[in-house]
Amino acid sequence: MKGRAGPRRVQGSHRHVIAITGRENRLAARRPAKPALCLMQHAILLYDGVCGLCGRIVQFVLDRDKSDVFRFAPLQGEVAMKALQARGCALAELSTVILVLNPQQSNERLLVRSDAALETLVLLGIPWNLLSLLGRLCPRSLRDRIYEWIAHRRYRMFGRLEACAIPTEAQQRKFLSRAFLE
Numbered sequence: 001m002k003g004r005a006g007p008r009r010v011q012g013s014h015r016h017v018i019a020i021t022g023r024e025n026r027l028a029a030r031r032p033a034k035p036a037l038c039l040m041q042h043a044i045l046l047y048d049g050v051c052g053l054c055g056r057i058v059q060f061v062l063d064r065d066k067s068d069v070f071r072f073a074p075l076q077g078e079v080a081m082k083a084l085q086a087r088g089c090a091l092a093e094l095s096t097v098i099l100v101l102n103p104q105q106s107n108e109r110l111l112v113r114s115d116a117a118l119e120t121l122v123l124l125g126i127p128w129n130l131l132s133l134l135g136r137l138c139p140r141s142l143r144d145r146i147y148e149w150i151a152h153r154r155y156r157m158f159g160r161l162e163a164c165a166i167p168t169e170a171q172q173r174k175f176l177s178r179a180f181l182e
Contacts, residue, residue, distance in 0.1 A: 041105065042071045043123055044176065045116075046083070046098040049074025052158035053150075054097065061120060062171055069123050073176040095151060113151075114143035 045061065047054040061070055073079040075098070083100065087110060099116035101109045111119050114135070121132035135143065150157075167175060 041102055043069050043120075044071045044073060044083070044100040044103050045120065046073055046075050046080045046100065048095070048097075048154075049076045050161050051154050052161055053154045055161055056158070057097070061124065062167070062174065064124050064128065065174075067123075067125065068174075070120075071174050071176050077176075079176045096147070114140065114147045117147070118143075 045058065047058055049055075058072055062072075073083075080098075083103075084098075089110075096112050097116050097120075099111040099119055101111065101119070118132045118135045121128040121135070123129075
């Protein structure tokens with residue numbers, strides 16, 4: 001379609017995408033791409049502080065967080081309690097990992113269950129984001145059933161921690177404390 005300017009709809013695999021043509025394409029090329037997370041923003045992973053599986057997952061993320069994206073807080077702590085109360089979430093209802101994207105921003109989002117786990121993999125980068133793509137091929141309802149099955153049995157399968165692992169000095173700054181709330 002010669003001479004056609006402006007956006008047009010193109011059928012995608014499961015949703016519509018916008019194709020930019022003509023003058024808009026040149027303007028879009030000049031605009032800097034917006035990063036998913038600003039350098040000053042971090043994703044906060046709220047986890048069960050007494051769960052053996054959750055402790056291993058936190059250590060897994062700590063070891064692979066090369067871009068310094070993640071901050072951590074146990075669900076049993078004051079940071080998680082205040083963050084969830086501010087959003088009207090009851091802590092007793094949430095026996096899951098929670099990922100807070102763009103914390104304390106107007107576009108803040110809470111992800112739970114399998115969505116939180118898959119987005120964590122995306123934020124870790126290659127090769128983990130590829131694993132996330134495979135996970136997203138499975139419908140959310142099925143992913144969440146599998147997640148809940150494991151979550152329900154996590155203490156039996158992985159044990160309950162009497163004390164949290166002590167982070168290294170470099171890792172300590174990634175764990176949020178009461179000072180974060182002030």
